[in-house]
Amino acid sequence: MGTRYPLNFGWRFTCTDDPLYAQQACDDSDWEVVDIPHVMRELPMQYASTDSVTGIGWYRRCIELPSTVGTVHLALRFEGVATKASVWVDGIPCGTHEGAFTPFEIDLPPVVLHKQEVVVAIRCDAQEDPLVPPFGHVVDYLVPGGMYREVALLATGAYSIADLFVHSEPMERPEDRELTVHYALRCPEPPGERISLHLRLGDMQGNTIVSSLHDIAGMEGDLHMQAHGVGLWDVEHPLLYAFSATLARDGIPCDDYAIRIGFRDIRFTAKGFFLNGRLLKLRGLNRHQLYPYVGAAMPRRQQYADAEFLQGELGVNVVRTSHYPPSSHFLDKCDELGLLVITELPGWQHIGADPRWKESALRQLREMILRDRNHPSIILWGVRINESADDDAFYGKTNDTACWLDPSRPTGGVRNFGSSHLLEDVYTYNDFLHDGKRPSLADPVRVVGKRPVPYLVTEHTGHMFPARPGDPEPVLTEHALRHARVLDAMYADDRISGAIGWCMSDYQTHSQFGGGDGVCWHGVADMFRIPKYAAYVYASQQERRPVMHVLSQLHIGSHPAHAIGTVWVCTNCESVQLYFRDTLVGSAFPDRSRFPHLLHPPVAFDDLIGNRLDELEGFSKRERDLLRETLNRAATDGFDLPLLMKVRVGLLMKRHALRPSDAVKLFERFVLAWDDRDVQWEFRGVAGGKTVLSTVLRPPRSVHLEIVPDQPAMHTGETYDVVRCVISLRSEAGTLARMSHQAVHVDVEGPAKLIGPADLNLSGGVGACYVRTIGGKGQVRIVVSCPHTKPVSATILVD
Numbered sequence: 176m177g178t179r180y181p182l183n184f185g186w187r188f189t190c191t192d193d194p195l196y197a198q199q200a201c202d203d204s205d206w207e208v209v210d211i212p213h214v215m216r217e218l219p220m221q222y223a224s225t226d227s228v229t230g231i232g233w234y235r236r237c238i239e240l241p242s243t244v245g246t247v248h249l250a251l252r253f254e255g256v257a258t259k260a261s262v263w264v265d266g267i268p269c270g271t272h273e274g275a276f277t278p279f280e281i282d283l284p285p286v287v288l289h290k291q292e293v294v295v296a297i298r299c300d301a302q303e304d305p306l307v308p309p310f311g312h313v314v315d316y317l318v319p320g321g322m323y324r325e326v327a328l329l330a331t332g333a334y335s336i337a338d339l340f341v342h343s344e345p346m347e348r349p350e351d352r353e354l355t356v357h358y359a360l361r362c363p364e365p366p367g368e369r370i371s372l373h374l375r376l377g378d379m380q381g382n383t384i385v386s387s388l389h390d391i392a393g394m395e396g397d398l399h400m401q402a403h404g405v406g407l408w409d410v411e412h413p414l415l416y417a418f419s420a421t422l423a424r425d426g427i428p429c430d431d432y433a434i435r436i437g438f439r440d441i442r443f444t445a446k447g448f449f450l451n452g453r454l455l456k457l458r459g460l461n462r463h464q465l466y467p468y469v470g471a472a473m474p475r476r477q478q479y480a481d482a483e484f485l486q487g488e489l490g491v492n493v494v495r496t497s498h499y500p501p502s503s504h505f506l507d508k509c510d511e512l513g514l515l516v517i518t519e520l521p522g523w524q525h526i527g528a529d530p531r532w533k534e535s536a537l538r539q540l541r542e543m544i545l546r547d548r549n550h551p552s553i554i555l556w557g558v559r560i561n562e563s564a565d566d567d568a569f570y571g572k573t574n575d576t577a578c579w580l581d582p583s584r585p586t587g588g589v590r591n592f593g594s595s596h597l598l599e600d601v602y603t604y605n606d607f608l609h610d611g612k613r614p615s616l617a618d619p620v621r622v623v624g625k626r627p628v629p630y631l632v633t634e635h636t637g638h639m640f641p642a643r644p645g646d647p648e649p650v651l652t653e654h655a656l657r658h659a660r661v662l663d664a665m666y667a668d669d670r671i672s673g674a675i676g677w678c679m680s681d682y683q684t685h686s687q688f689g690g691g692d693g694v695c696w697h698g699v700a701d702m703f704r705i706p707k708y709a710a711y712v713y714a715s716q717q718e719r720r721p722v723m724h725v726l727s728q729l730h731i732g733s734h735p736a737h738a739i740g741t742v743w744v745c746t747n748c749e750s751v752q753l754y755f756r757d758t759l760v761g762s763a764f765p766d767r768s769r770f771p772h773l774l775h776p777p778v779a780f781d782d783l784i785g786n787r788l789d790e791l792e793g794f795s796k797r798e799r800d801l802l803r804e805t806l807n808r809a810a811t812d813g814f815d816l817p818l819l820m821k822v823r824v825g826l827l828m829k830r831h832a833l834r835p836s837d838a839v840k841l842f843e844r845f846v847l848a849w850d851d852r853d854v855q856w857e858f859r860g861v862a863g864g865k866t867v868l869s870t871v872l873r874p875p876r877s878v879h880l881e882i883v884p885d886q887p888a889m890h891t892g893e894t895y896d897v898v899r900c901v902i903s904l905r906s907e908a909g910t911l912a913r914m915s916h917q918a919v920h921v922d923v924e925g926p927a928k929l930i931g932p933a934d935l936n937l938s939g940g941v942g943a944c945y946v947r948t949i950g951g952k953g954q955v956r957i958v959v960s961c962p963h964t965k966p967v968s969a970t971i972l973v974d
């Protein structure tokens with residue numbers, strides 16, 4: 176039976192280059208010891224130059240070979256090396272691979288098979304080779320070099336299963352499926368003995384649902400079987416099944432191969448996207464796989480965390496893995512969560528003129544589809560270089576390749592212009608029309624003409640309005656509202672299958688982009704995946720849990736001319752009540768006038784005075800209304816009031832014998848909240864007649880540090896584990912100290928270590944650190960300290 180041996184620990188690494196490093200006898204004892212996933216050069220959060228992520232490095236490791244009798248084939252499997260890899264085993268050159276995002280296998284030469292151990296050397300070339308996509312022109316993302324995804328040794332006998340792909344068609348009922356099982360074998364040709372494949376479909380608890388035995392004639396082919404009464408994979412109930420094949424020679428099993436599959440029917444039409452026959456608006460975000468410090472070198476736990484963040488916290492139902500295939504761990508989690516995925520080949524706007532560039536792109540596309548075609552979460556293959564020009568000859572090939580390797584899925588290809596030649600199934604379009612004033616989305620007819628083709632917005636907002644976590648409230652609020660306006664426009668138009676915002680989190684990029692610091696501040700979350708206000712526009716569209724987030728802390732000093740203006744609340748509650756101290760200022764409902772189509776429009780409070788004037792004695796209702804209107808007007812526009820208002824207020828003041836200083840006092844009391852009592856605002860989210868969520872905002876008397884790890888335990892498995900700890904400065908009421916950029920220091924005690932620097936700055940009152948296991952078990956204590964407040968710590972168990 177084939178066996179897989181993970182090889183992620185204890186590699187020797189150098190960031191220098193010498194052909195002698197390939198030799199078996201090379202002395203690497205003074206090289207750094209590293210574990211995989213690994214980035215060649217740690218990146219600063221900002222101002223990472225292209226030079227700091229490129230270059231050449233070498234990895235070496237002595238590996239024990241399995242002594243299993245019958246093993247005749249050994250291969251090294253690399254899940255991802257950025258960007259080019261050359262591999263030697265005991266000094267023998269064994270193969271190379273180009274392309275940072277797809278896996279490859281390198282066979283060990285037969286002459287080493289009898290050995291007990293061999294030395295593997297990998298030259299990792301992260302230079303931006305213009306012949307290898309995405310490079311050749313400017314690219315808006317970094318590709319940090321290194322063996323940044325896992326490595327394993329695969330051992331198989333003379334006969335093994337190389338690949339298995341299962342797709343299915345519904346029969347009369349969607350629950351009854353006709354399965355097509357594509358297999359590929361690795362064995363001597365023609366196979367001498369009677370070869371059979373035993374196929375088995377089971378549930379995830381290990382029960383067999385159906386199985387069948389097939390005699391095999393060729394090395395590769397399609398088999399068919401039927402399954403009745405299976406459950407469908409869906410965004411709400413992502414039901415997975417275990418599928419396996421056992422290869423036998425003359426009836427004696429010699430290899431098996433297991434995958435996870437799901438049954439679902441997807442259809443993009445000119446009237447929207449249908450999942451299992453049900454219309455589903457796709458509401459999503461683009462994801463780059465980059466993290467602070469380590470580029471893309473993050474193990475499973477944090478890959479899972481991104482899928483959980485998107486689906487669980489942000490409530491989106493689709494992610495686009497812009498602009499390359501992501502880690503398989505990420506896709507596994509999407510399968511488990513029911514998060515739909517659009518994935519695409521690596522690239523960015525540029526198509527290389529050299530035929531070798533196109534060959535490389537086609538090969539990377541093939542490798543992506545071969546790796547990923549069993550994931551039920553994937554609903555569309557992106558077969559064009561993101562935002563590139565039409566190239567019918569090239570894209571005819573990429574499209575045919577996808578259809579050939581996977582007849583079960585539609586294709587798309589992302590453009591940023593209209594009237595493009597549509598060789599694929601879905602017109603996928605990056606729509607950056609909205610600039611705050613122009614329409615939120617282009618009319619599809621203006622983009623595709625009258626052709627009734629499926630249409631999907633694959634990007635919006637992004638660079639049209641960058642927003643950093645520490646930016647002022649009005650900036651973060653406008654950022655959020657732009658996402659909300661686009662989503663509203665998407666829900667308004669039946670022809671639009673969905674809209675996928677740019678993007679999930681801030682990311683590191685080349686110098687031609689970003690804020691001059693090599694960071695694109697386009698995320699609805701920051702690089703640590705900490706939400707900005709815009710994140711709550713997405714989160715509040717979900718039905719799974721009540722959500723309410725106030726897009727302001729109601730401090731006058733955070734707003735030009737002290738005018739807080741409209742306070743927006745992202746919520747899926749039926750209404751929100753606002754209290755000032757104990758007085759109900761007013762209730763507000765989802766703003767359907769400004770967002771008529773959103774599932775859950777944000778709630779707007781345009782009036783922060785409301786019923787507070789009831790505490791004024793001796794004024795009639797009409798007088799209070801006039802006072803409220805006047806004070807609100809003065810709050811936003813200053814005291815140069817319209818003439819009629821001045822006259823009416825003048826009369827009112829006369830009637831009540833009020834002097835100008837009394838008017839100022841009213842302004843101070845009701846607009847500025849300047850009195851000797853504490854200011855306190857409370858927002859109550861109401862659903863089903865009950866308060867389900869409450870947020871209290873008041874000026875902090877003191878602040879303290881807080882540390883929240885995203886898991887209570889770490890586990891070293893096939894490689895190290897990484898926990899993210901969110902660090903924030905908060906008031907005694909738990910409110911984020913948004914104006915703080917406090918420097919904090921992190922210490923780690925126990926069997927773990929910090930990733931990145933021990934001194935970091937909060938941004939907008941919040942930041943995070945990553946801590947990884949280093950081998951060994953026990954308790955890890957992470958201590959965070961800064962001047963003027965007590966240190967805090969979190970304890971995590973490493974098991």
Ligand code: GAL
Pocket residue numbers: 315497498561562591605634636637638639677697
């Ligand atoms: C798009 C591009 C993305 C990103 C985005 C920024 O044009 O496809 O990769 O650069 O702009 O808004």
